[in-house]
Amino acid sequence: MSDLAAIRKFEAAKRRSLVTPEGVDLSLKLADIGQRIAAFVVDGLIMIGCLIALTFLAIAALAAIGIERGELVAVIWLLGYFILRNGYFILMEMGPRAATFGKRGSGLRVVARSGERLTADRVIARNLMREIEFYLPISFLSYNAAEGAGSALMSLAGLAWTGLFLFFPMFNKDKMRVGDLLAGTWVISAPRKKLAVDLLDTEVPAAPQFTFTEAQLDVYGVFELQTLERVLREAQPEAIATVAYTIRNKIGLGNQYGDDHEFLLCYYDAIRARMERGLLFGKRRADKFDKGA
Amino acid sequence: MAGPSDSRRFRAAREGEWRRLEEILTTAEKKSVKALDDEELLALPILYRGALSSLSVARETSLDLELITYLEGLCARAYFFVYGVRTSAGSRLAAFFARDWPLAIQSLWRETLVSLAITLIGALAGYLLVVNDPEWYASFVSPDLAAGRDFSASAEFLRQQLYDSPGADGLSFFATFLFTHNSQIAIMCFALGFAFGVPTLMLLIQNGAMLGAILALYFSRGLGLEMGGWLIIHGSTEMFAIILAGAAGFRIGWSVVFPGEETRLDAATAAGRSSALAMAGVVAMLACAGMLEGIGRQIVISDMARYAIGLIMLALWLAYFYLPRRIDV
Numbered sequence: 001m002s003d004l005a006a007i008r009k010f011e012a013a014k015r016r017s018l019v020t021p022e023g024v025d026l027s028l029k030l031a032d033i034g035q036r037i038a039a040f041v042v043d044g045l046i047m048i049g050c051l052i053a054l055t056f057l058a059i060a061a062l063a064a065i066g067i068e069r070g071e072l073v074a075v076i077w078l079l080g081y082f083i084l085r086n087g088y089f090i091l092m093e094m095g096p097r098a099a100t101f102g103k104r105g106s107g108l109r110v111v112a113r114s115g116e117r118l119t120a121d122r123v124i125a126r127n128l129m130r131e132i133e134f135y136l137p138i139s140f141l142s143y144n145a146a147e148g149a150g151s152a153l154m155s156l157a158g159l160a161w162t163g164l165f166l167f168f169p170m171f172n173k174d175k176m177r178v179g180d181l182l183a184g185t186w187v188i189s190a191p192r193k194k195l196a197v198d199l200l201d202t203e204v205p206a207a208p209q210f211t212f213t214e215a216q217l218d219v220y221g222v223f224e225l226q227t228l229e230r231v232l233r234e235a236q237p238e239a240i241a242t243v244a245y246t247i248r249n250k251i252g253l254g255n256q257y258g259d260d261h262e263f264l265l266c267y268y269d270a271i272r273a274r275m276e277r278g279l280l281f282g283k284r285r286a287d288k289f290d291k292g293a
Numbered sequence: 294m295a296g297p298s299d300s301r302r303f304r305a306a307r308e309g310e311w312r313r314l315e316e317i318l319t320t321a322e323k324k325s326v327k328a329l330d331d332e333e334l335l336a337l338p339i340l341y342r343g344a345l346s347s348l349s350v351a352r353e354t355s356l357d358l359e360l361i362t363y364l365e366g367l368c369a370r371a372y373f374f375v376y377g378v379r380t381s382a383g384s385r386l387a388a389f390f391a392r393d394w395p396l397a398i399q400s401l402w403r404e405t406l407v408s409l410a411i412t413l414i415g416a417l418a419g420y421l422l423v424v425n426d427p428e429w430y431a432s433f434v435s436p437d438l439a440a441g442r443d444f445s446a447s448a449e450f451l452r453q454q455l456y457d458s459p460g461a462d463g464l465s466f467f468a469t470f471l472f473t474h475n476s477q478i479a480i481m482c483f484a485l486g487f488a489f490g491v492p493t494l495m496l497l498i499q500n501g502a503m504l505g506a507i508l509a510l511y512f513s514r515g516l517g518l519e520m521g522g523w524l525i526i527h528g529s530t531e532m533f534a535i536i537l538a539g540a541a542g543f544r545i546g547w548s549v550v551f552p553g554e555e556t557r558l559d560a561a562t563a564a565g566r567s568s569a570l571a572m573a574g575v576v577a578m579l580a581c582a583g584m585l586e587g588i589g590r591q592i593v594i595s596d597m598a599r600y601a602i603g604l605i606m607l608a609l610w611l612a613y614f615y616l617p618r619r620i621d622v
Contacts, residue, residue, distance in 0.1 A: 021376075024345045026369050075469045082473040086480070086576075096322050096377065109373070113562075117377050120385065121393075125569030131477075132484040178487060181558065182545060182565025190370060192319075195311065195363045226358040233359070272356050276300050279354050 004223055004287045013173065016186065018115045028111065030175050031189045035106040042102030047088055054080045085135075089127040094120055107191025113174075113184045122183040129179030137162035196233065210258070210266040216251040217274045223287035225275060228268050232261075240264060300355035307347050311367060314340040318370055341371040389573070397570040398614045404540035404547070408497060412536055415501020416508070423509035433499075433506035442507070448514040455516070455523045456594050468587025475531060475579045479538035483572050486542025489550055493542035500535060522596040525603030527586035533610055534578040541568035541575070578610075 018026045058077040062070045092100040098118050099109040110126070112118050140158045169175045174186060220228075231239050244260035247267060275285065317333050317340070329337070348364040355361065398405075422429040427444040434443070442454055478496075485492035504524075511520035544564045552560035585606070593599055 018372075020345065020368075020372050022342060022345050024349055024368070026365065026372060028369060071466050074466045078466070078469045078473055082476070086476075096325070096374065098373065098377075111373065118373075119566075120389075120573075121566040121570045124573050125565040128480055128569060128572060129484050129487065131480050132487065136481065136484075182487070182561055183569070184562035184566065188369075190366055192370070193363050193366045195308070196359050222356055225356055229358050272300075275356055276354060279356070 004289065008223070008286070016174075016188075018111075020115075028186070028188045028190070031106070031108045031187045033169060033175060035108055035189060036169070036175075036187060039100070039102035039106040039108055042105055043089070043100050044102075046101055047084055050084055050088075051081065054084070086128075089130065090123055093118075093123045093127070103187070107189055108187050109190050110185050111188055113186050118185070122185050124183075126177070126179035126183035126185050129177070129182060133165040133178055137165075210263055210270075212251070212267065212270050214274075216253075217271050219251055219288065220271060221285035221287040221290050222275065225268070225271055228264065228271075232264060232268060235261075300351070300357060300360075303347075303350065303355065304357070304360060307343070310340055310343050311347065311364070314344055314371060315367060318367075318374055321374060322370075337371075338375060341368075341375050344368050344371060389570075392618070393570055394574040395614050395618065397567050398537060398574070400567055401537070401540045401544055401571055402615075404543040405537060407543060408536045408539035411494060411497045411539070412501040412504075412532070415498040416505035417501075418498075419502030419505025420509045421505075422502075423506045424513070427513075430506050430510065433502045438503075442510065444510060444513075448516065451511060451514055451516055452519065455519050464588050464591055466587075467591075468583045470583075471587050472580045472583030475535070475583065476576045479535055479575050479579060480572065482535065482538045483542045483545075483568065483575075486539075486545040486568075487549065488546070490543045490546025493539050493546065497536075497539045504532075519596055522599035522603075523590065526590050526593065526599040527582050527603070529603040529607035530578055530585060530610065531582035533607070534575045534582060537571060537578070538575050541571045544568045581606075 014030050015027045016030060018028050020026060054077060058073050061073045065073070089100055093110050097104060097109060098111065103109060110118060110123070112122055137158055140161075141155070144155055144158065165178055169177050169180075172181075174180075176186070180186065228243065231243050240260050244264050247264070248254050248256060278284070313336070317329065317337055320328050320333075321337075326334075344364065345368050348361070348368050351357075351361050351364055419429075419433050423433070430439075430443055436443075442451060482493050482496050485496065508517070508520060508524075511517055545561070545568055548560040548564035549557065555563070585602070589602065590599070593602065
């Protein structure tokens with residue numbers, strides 16, 4: 001019992017309720033630390049790429065118009081660098097998708113914790129804090145390395161500072177950076193998803209070869225049903241064989257053979273139809289341990 | 294046993310609407326709201342509400358996990374679009390300069406006074422220490438920054454420094470460099486406020502002490518008045534901006550330590566938002582200061598004109614920030 005309950009609790013802990021004015025809870029899913037790191041790395045690479053491109057352009061422009069009139073080029077380069085460093089995140093997150101390219105790639109977006117619209121002041125606050133979360137430790141460490149004068153103690157202090165901000169998102173249940181905390185924002189995972197075909201619609205043979213008794217259908221609950229759905233969608237032959245074997249044994253058809261995939265589809269179809277009918281009568285069985293009230 | 298279940302019929306009946314909503318959202322997010330035609334604009338809120346109701350129904354009657362996650366994603370996307378920002382960048386910018394920024398600065402008045410006091414204390418300390426013992430000078434003004442302007446320099450050299458420009462070309466680069474450099478320091482000053490304001494305090498003291506030390510040097514050579522002009526033309530804007538950045542940092546540090554009636558999180562968020570607004574404007578102020586310092590000071594040589602420009606700028610900033618204004622939203 002405790003295993004499945006723990007899994008459900010773990011999944012629920014990643015959800016945050018946001019009730020729309022229409023009264024529906026959107027139950028947003030917070031982004032994983034891994035997704036956020038991936039997004040940040042992509043953004044970092046994009047920024048470095050832009051900076052390199054800008055530098056090459058500047059060099060090319062200098063070569064074209066001559067070094068003595070290079071002041072304009074230098075001004076543009078410096079402003080470009082400044083805007084890239086401070087403006088990339090802010091401008092991207094103020095757009096309609098509220099996400100940088102890296103965040104889009106990971107299916108993330110920034111939202112206000114209160115569910116209000118995401119305003120510029122929040123975006124600015126969360127991104128200016130990157131200055132002490134990321135740039136300060138980086139410039140500190142590189143300065144130390146370049147000078148060669150950084151004592152062990154100073155490096156250690158720098159490391160502790162970096163660590164404090166780096167691990168900050170892991171020590172609060174909302175996975176907020178310091179910037180998120182000050183801006184009142186969350187980063188949620190809202191990937192754009194195409195609607196996959198309904199398993200029931202396409203693949204079930206017109207006349208099922210397998211029929212099940214009510215007792216055989218009442219073995220499992222919603223959790224198992226949705227796990228079965230995932231197995232069928234992923235369509236890994238080994239997984240399908242294992243699951244089919246387990247279910248056959250469980251419902252007492254251990255000695256019956258046939259196509260595993262077809263068997264699972266028929267079983268999925270039958271059990272889902274039965275459980276959905278149960279839902280209409282207000283019966284929802286969470287998992288196989290749930291005996292119902 | 295497997296007749297077409299209700300949830301399957303439900304999905305078949307609504308799927309077209311969901312796909313339509315998805316298409317409209319994709320166009321709108323990729324381009325802008327303007328890319329939508331009238332028909333799509335009118336359909337959007339209806340489709341959005343339809344999707345929400347589908348989600349409610351699906352949660353209660355369907356066990357298709359794929360369908361429910363799809364609908365949750367679609368509804369969230371539509372929600373953020375329907376209730377998202379609809380004003381254009383231009384009108385937002387206008388509202389920022391007309392109302393939001395001065396109001397944010399006004400709300401920081403207490404912190405601004407503290408920040409000003411700290412800078413003045415730093416300047417006074419720097420001045421007194423250096424006047425009594427010139428040895429202190431080097432600890433406030435780093436040799437790179439001083440560039441020969443120290444107690445071993447002749448009065449003639451020091452005077453020259455005040456009026457010599459680095460030549461007509463190089464001015465705009467100099468101005469840009471000053472702007473980006475000072476902005477980065479101001480942003481740092483603000484962000485460090487999170488560490489309970491202590492590093493912000495130290496930065497302000499150091500900044501003030503440097504000012505005091507340089508003034509002490511020039512006063513000791515009888516060049517105080519001239520130095521004042523050199524400083525004030527851009528300093529009234531630049532120092533003001535840095536004091537405001539410090540104030541924004543203090544606001545954050547203060548709210549984290551003493552959240553008052555609110556929870557610590559709420560207090561930090563409120564402080565973060567209002568001081569971030571103030572900071573966006575501080576960067577604009579520093580751009581102004583960079584131009585005054587990089588270009589204005591090199592062109593305007595007369596002391597009187599320098600004082601006039603500096604003081605007028607100060608008066609303008611004060612009037613802009615603190616004159617009472619109507620708050621109509």
